[in-house]
Amino acid sequence: MKVVRNYLYNAGYQILALITPLITAPYISRTLKPHGVGIYADTNAWIQWFVLIASIGIALYGNREIAYVRDDKEKMSRTFWEIQIVKFVMTLVAYIVLVIFLQIYTKYTWYIWVQSINILAATLDISWLYMGLEDFKRTVIRNTGVKILSLVLILTFVKTPNDVALYIFLTGFSTLLGNATLWPRLRVMLTKVKLSTLRPLRHIKPSLALFVPQIATQIYLILNKNMLGIIVNSTAVGYYNNSDSLVKMVLALVTATGTVMLPHVASEFAKGNKEAINEMLYSSFDFVSFLSVAMAFGLAAVGLHGVPYFYGEGFAPVGPAIMIESAVIVIIGWSNAIGIQYLLPTDRVKEFSTSVIIGAVVNFILNFPLMELWGLMGAMVSTVLSEAMVTSYQLWTIRKDIEYKCLFTNTWKYLLGGIVMFIPVSWLDRNLHTSILSILAEIILGIVIYILMMLILKPTILGKASEMIRRKRGN
Numbered sequence: 001m002k003v004v005r006n007y008l009y010n011a012g013y014q015i016l017a018l019i020t021p022l023i024t025a026p027y028i029s030r031t032l033k034p035h036g037v038g039i040y041a042d043t044n045a046w047i048q049w050f051v052l053i054a055s056i057g058i059a060l061y062g063n064r065e066i067a068y069v070r071d072d073k074e075k076m077s078r079t080f081w082e083i084q085i086v087k088f089v090m091t092l093v094a095y096i097v098l099v100i101f102l103q104i105y106t107k108y109t110w111y112i113w114v115q116s117i118n119i120l121a122a123t124l125d126i127s128w129l130y131m132g133l134e135d136f137k138r139t140v141i142r143n144t145g146v147k148i149l150s151l152v153l154i155l156t157f158v159k160t161p162n163d164v165a166l167y168i169f170l171t172g173f174s175t176l177l178g179n180a181t182l183w184p185r186l187r188v189m190l191t192k193v194k195l196s197t198l199r200p201l202r203h204i205k206p207s208l209a210l211f212v213p214q215i216a217t218q219i220y221l222i223l224n225k226n227m228l229g230i231i232v233n234s235t236a237v238g239y240y241n242n243s244d245s246l247v248k249m250v251l252a253l254v255t256a257t258g259t260v261m262l263p264h265v266a267s268e269f270a271k272g273n274k275e276a277i278n279e280m281l282y283s284s285f286d287f288v289s290f291l292s293v294a295m296a297f298g299l300a301a302v303g304l305h306g307v308p309y310f311y312g313e314g315f316a317p318v319g320p321a322i323m324i325e326s327a328v329i330v331i332i333g334w335s336n337a338i339g340i341q342y343l344l345p346t347d348r349v350k351e352f353s354t355s356v357i358i359g360a361v362v363n364f365i366l367n368f369p370l371m372e373l374w375g376l377m378g379a380m381v382s383t384v385l386s387e388a389m390v391t392s393y394q395l396w397t398i399r400k401d402i403e404y405k406c407l408f409t410n411t412w413k414y415l416l417g418g419i420v421m422f423i424p425v426s427w428l429d430r431n432l433h434t435s436i437l438s439i440l441a442e443i444i445l446g447i448v449i450y451i452l453m454m455l456i457l458k459p460t461i462l463g464k465a466s467e468m469i470r471r472k473r474g475n
Contacts, residue, residue: 024154028167029242030312036164038229038238043108043168045225045237047115050101051122053094057211058087059128060344061203066132067345077190078198080129085200086207091123114165117172124179129189138182146178209349212357224367224379231371239376242311243321244383247329250299254292254333255340269346277346282406283464285337289414290454290461292333297418298446300326301425302439309434317376324380328387335391338398351397359390410459417453421446 029037062083069075098116102109130138153170157163229237268276303322308315335355343352363386370378395404425446432438454462 024151025242025245026310026312027155028158029315031158031161032164032167033161034235034238034314036161036167037242038234038236039108039111039164040168041225041237041241042229042234043111043115044118044241045222045229046101046105046112047118048222050094050098050116051118052211052215053097054087054091054119055122055125056086056090057207057209058083059125060340061207062128063131064345065203066129067134070133073191074193077193080126080186080190081193082198082200083203083207084126085198086203087123089200091119094119111165111168114168115172117169117176121172121176121179124176124183126179126182126186130182133189138185142178142181145181146174149177150174206349209353212353215360223364224383227367227371228376228379231368232375236376236379239315239317239321240379242315243307243318243325243380246307246310246322247299247325250295251292251329251332254288254295254329255336277342278402281337281342281402284341285334285407286410286459286461288333288337289330289408289411290459292330293411293414293418294421294446294450296326296329297422298425298443298450299329301422301446302429302442304426305429305434306439306442309439321376321380324377325383327384331384331387331391335387335394338391338394342398343394348397351394355390355393355397358393359386362386362389410461413454413457413459417450417457420453421449424449 032040062080065079065083066076069079095116098112098119102112105112127142150171153174154167157170158167225237225240228240268280300323303326304319306319307322308317308319311318339352339355343349363382366382366385367379370382372378374381425442428438428442428445432442
């Protein structure tokens, strides 16, 4: 129940994270126009490389390390400060590299400097400590406050296409302020430690081991935008960003399980409980499949006309783009369940890193011919294929540890339900006059059809949910 409660906290926040952009994204798209959105997406893609340097794989590594020692307050305190010292040093390194980079790359220099507030925000982000302790309530409250503050600031101050820099600053500042609110509680959570007892250097090698896959991940999350900006133009980057942002907003509900399960599995791994770990993977993978298939088919069904209407005039290319990219909701959902919830907490970093590197290489190679041939659509096809390679390799690496039959028992039922839902909803999207009411009607119809199909096909997840509810009522 603790895992379920933490998932509900995390999923609750992800729902808020979904609702907020539903307000800000169409407002920003209409206010800044495609060119302004393109500038934001282009410069944000570049700054994420420097955020990555400052973070140096700490989000995953720190989460896991805290989970290992959370029963010993003194060890946990030393571990926290050692890891955070590494982050402080790497922040300085990130800014030095940024200064050098801006001597070479002189396009949008001012906007990139404003974006650099995101580096400071990442430095102050200690949510990995709370997640390692499985204290998701506080991070959810913090993130909720950040989203609401960001929403209010954007709607209040961003008014014209010339407010791109202001929009960049407000989004970064709200994140920085939110991260800072996690620090005051440290005096209660941690004990005092002597500076002479700290050994921060011992964390560099293992955090770098997780830094490698994060770099590889960034290649096909961010390099697509960088390459689109060079091969096509900044407006294409804006289209890609809007499609990718909406897909990732939906995907966040699915991958919320990964954030919750990592410390829980790490704790079981420290106890040597392999059987429990496998059972958790089967249950988590099935739940991810149940959600991700519905969301992928649902988003694709309303994508062609509903999504461009959502973003406003000038964003028609986002429709077909999102229909292609929606496939990654399932693919990334599966790789998150295997990689983040199984390989990382069981200290199989090498296999996880290899899978992500393979995906990055495939993405980089495919980008050149596909972007030259099809531009934005080529970038989407490249993204889907590279993510499929990541998931395929991870499935291959765990072939001796798990039973595929247990992983995919109900998958055909979810896929059938998704296809049956997609057909009528897609027909409505193509034939109805697009409006807020028509989009809401399509979404509600899709949900009803998928639920009815699940009741007919009876996947095992329904029985598990009923049993959990009965146990909860019994307590």
